[in-house]
Amino acid sequence: MDKLSTRKALIESRLDMPDRLARADLLQRVMRIWLVGRSDEVIGAYWPIKGEFDPLPALYRWQEDAILSQESASSQAPGQEGWAQLATQSMANRSPRRIGLPVVDKLRKTLTFHAWYPGCPMEEDAYGIPKPKDTEEIMPTLLFVPCVG
Template structure:
């Protein structure tokens, strides 16, 4: 776990430090596809070992929120699966919430979730709660495609989490979770990007 991710290379073909947004956007798109492909390609045995290490650190970071509302994500395209950690916390008193995409270009809405909740297929066919009042999580567990040494996150390009965190009246604790292969020197953060407070990988 690292509050400030350490430096590593971002790969060849990266933009200059003063690159404009269209150049950065194109680079992000290419890097995103590369990292997702690498992530999907992790073997089952290797994935289990990496995930076990992540789960131990994630559980320790979430322990102070054992009686709070925790927003998390439904795993997608080879992402680390946080559900076992979150279900264990729910059994011990935590409440859980999943994000709902109401409209593109708008902040996410979180709805409470527990096993057995009615679900529907959302964007990218990711399950989300079918109904429920909007809630405001005390902490967000956020998936990473990539991340950099400043805590900025490379996601899927929709800007949903950045928009959501910026719009919240009370900012939640933000914990990014992903595999070490997503570590980059920089994602070339733009004014709309919001850094995460903690990054957790298997390292």
């Protein structure tokens, strides 16, 4: 079997797994536990396609945990105006932790990572995969990479 046929068969097999969602749920929980206490401030991941595991909810929780830790460490709770200001700020802008998604430049044959957050404007890249639109380039110190088989 050639590489393309093998890849296609593995993707079909992944999509046909009867317990795929249960496995994804378990992997989310394992990933959240594994991320606790990590010193990384920028993690690169991927936009899941073709039944790939989605790491983004666990990463968003990791990002959110840093904010909650900062806010609980603060000796004073913000006043009413402070809470209103916090509510209007993006979670990503308040966290010292960043999540990056790949941006492929097909012409230059380069791969960079750009900041991502839930609700981030997205557009399709040259391969039809969503990527962050007009966000800053960031440099991950840890990568989560999907594999086919």
